Amino acid sequence: MKLEISFLPYEEFSRIGIDRAIEIILDKTRQNNLVIIEGGLTSEEEMNLIEKTMEKVNYRYKGIELCSLSRSQLINNDNLWNRFVNLFLNLLGRRSGGITLVGPAKIIKEIKRHPDKISLLIK
Amino acid sequence: MGILSRLRNFFRRIFGRRKVFKLGIYGPTNTGKTSLANKISMDWLGEEVGKVSGIPHETREIQVKENIVIESEDGRKLQFTLVDTPGIATKVDYEEFLNYNLNEKEAKQRAKEATKGIIEAIKWLDDMDVVLAMLDATANPYSQINLTILGNLEARKIPVIIVANKIDLKKANLDKIKDAFPQYEVVGISAKTGENIQELYRKIFEISR
Numbered sequence: 001m002k003l004e005i006s007f008l009p010y011e012e013f014s015r016i017g018i019d020r021a022i023e024i025i026l027d028k029t030r031q032n033n034l035v036i037i038e039g040g041l042t043s044e045e046e047m048n049l050i051e052k053t054m055e056k057v058n059y060r061y062k063g064i065e066l067c068s069l070s071r072s073q074l075i076n077n078d079n080l081w082n083r084f085v086n087l088f089l090n091l092l093g094r095r096s097g098g099i100t101l102v103g104p105a106k107i108i109k110e111i112k113r114h115p116d117k118i119s120l121l122i123k
Numbered sequence: 124m125g126i127l128s129r130l131r132n133f134f135r136r137i138f139g140r141r142k143v144f145k146l147g148i149y150g151p152t153n154t155g156k157t158s159l160a161n162k163i164s165m166d167w168l169g170e171e172v173g174k175v176s177g178i179p180h181e182t183r184e185i186q187v188k189e190n191i192v193i194e195s196e197d198g199r200k201l202q203f204t205l206v207d208t209p210g211i212a213t214k215v216d217y218e219e220f221l222n223y224n225l226n227e228k229e230a231k232q233r234a235k236e237a238t239k240g241i242i243e244a245i246k247w248l249d250d251m252d253v254v255l256a257m258l259d260a261t262a263n264p265y266s267q268i269n270l271t272i273l274g275n276l277e278a279r280k281i282p283v284i285i286v287a288n289k290i291d292l293k294k295a296n297l298d299k300i301k302d303a304f305p306q307y308e309v310v311g312i313s314a315k316t317g318e319n320i321q322e323l324y325r326k327i328f329e330i331s332r
Contacts, residue, residue, distance in 0.1 A: 054215070
């Protein structure tokens with residue numbers, strides 16, 4: 001079974017809004033795509049995604065695997081400059097500069113978070 | 124007790140908010156939410172809330188127990204409505220239920236109910252006044268579901284107690300949970316044996332003040 005990787009850039013995400021973005025993400029996972037979302041989803045958007053996923057789950061589509069990493073988890077946050085940028089982005093209400101991975105549960109058993117990497121366990 | 128504390132308590136009794144609120148139990152599947160709900164309900168009402176089993180998604184709809192009144196060691200009372208919720212998950216696979224001796228029809232029905240239950244649990248989150256975020260003390264605390272639930276509670280400014288369940292098991296690691304979430308109140312319990320449940324009741328009193 002083939003797993004393709006799709007990328008949803010931050011600019012496109014901002015332009016189309018969360019509801020349309022979730023539709024696109026779920027469509028892509030149903031086509032066996034792993035979607036990488038630049039900027040990452042907020043917790044509320046993740047919950048919205050889970051809710052919409054459950055509306056789509058059936059005998060053929062089992063749902064998704066999901067993993068979000070914030071900017072501070074992706075970069076070395078011991079660096080003072082990186083900490084300042086992170087704080088500045090948060091104050092502006094901007095996304096943290098992280099990423100969210102969303103993949104089809106049919107193919108991906110688990111997306112695991114480690115201190116310095118993400119691992120995908122494929123079925 | 125100083126004069127300021129006396130004045131504060133006096134005005135709180137007159138003008139303070141009613142101590143009746145909705146206490147929700149949220150978390151991933153199979154963390155013991157219904158076991159804890161049953162423990163609380165049995166301790167104070169003498170009746171259970173719902174059925175417990177080892178099969179994932181046993182609780183597939185919101186279960187509510189009203190008029191639970193807990194009493195502290197110093198005689199204070201706290202009344203709340205207890206809300207037990209289906210476990211939050213990002214996937215539901217009916218084939219998983221076949222491993223528990225359900226036939227295909229039963230497994231598909233269970234899966235359908237489970238997805239509806241998750242949707243319902245998410246919708247109810249906005250109505251909660253306090254939440255017990257249930258984690259399995261033997262499992263990885265950094266799971267995405269845990270982080271998503273806690274993030275949503277923070278965004279909604281809902282007070283949270285993290286309940287690390289199953290501390291009666293050898294694999295339980297309460298320190299790992301506390302290290303993962305240092306900004307939260309973490310209470311380790313066993314809903315099955317009742318271990319440390321009194322500490323949880325104390326924390327519920329504290330958080331609801």
